[in-house]
Amino acid sequence: MHSVRSMPAILFDIDGTLLDSVDLHALAWREAFLAFGKDIPFDVVRSQIGKGGDQLLPVFLSPAELAASGKEIERWRSDWWKLRYQHRVKPFPGVRALFEAVRGRGWSPVLASSAKEDELSFYVQVLEVGDLLEGTTSKDDVARSKPAPDIFAAALERVPAAERAGSWVVGDSPWDGLAASRLGVPVIGFRCGGFPEVELEKAGARLIFDGPADLLAHLDRSPFEDRD
Secondary structure, eight states, rough: OOOOOEEEEEEEOOBBBEEEEHHHHHHHHHHHHTTTTOOOHHHHHHHHBOHHHHHHHHHOOOHHHHHHHHHHEEEEEEEEHHIGGGGGOOTTTHHHHHHHHHHHHHEEEEOOSSHHHHHHHHHHHTOEEEEEEEEEEGGGSSSTTTTTHHHHHHHHSSSSSTTTTOEEEEESSHHHHHHHHHHOOOOOOOOGGGOOHHHHHHTTEEEESSSHHHHHTTGSSSOOOOOO
């Protein structure tokens, strides 16, 4: 039987890491841009998913466009997401079992997402992990979303100071890796979000797994191995 010890936190991204939602987010953003007269290919939009609107919009809009319609596009996207796509997101296999396993080994799971707070609350319900969490952070908790490190920094504030050293980030996008690396936190990458493995490695991923179920199956070859 595993003993429960005080261990560092595991900061989990959500979209593309725990939820199969990257394509849906890309569709919502593409359709938002189309509504304002900008036809951006799906794959190009998809490559930026994982960022919040504050970081994504400047990739596609000039400073003048951003000032004129950036907030309207983001609001349109948010409303459209909730109406058309949010109810379609599904957890990847193994999420709750993974959280139970790492929690049982003494680690503290924290959700660290670029989603807004109301979306994050919905995701926690879909994932069915609310009782296993040490805390959550959302875009609403910080001034800048990923790839800025603010969200992961805020997530670390959710755990006791003694547990912050030695923490890890788990994410699916290069933006997770860049954000964590800027904070000095090591990263595990997941392939399930559909981002190229080489991009995850360039962004700092030290280990790469297919997704939650794959990490669960190989916990003893991860930083979350049983050291008893």
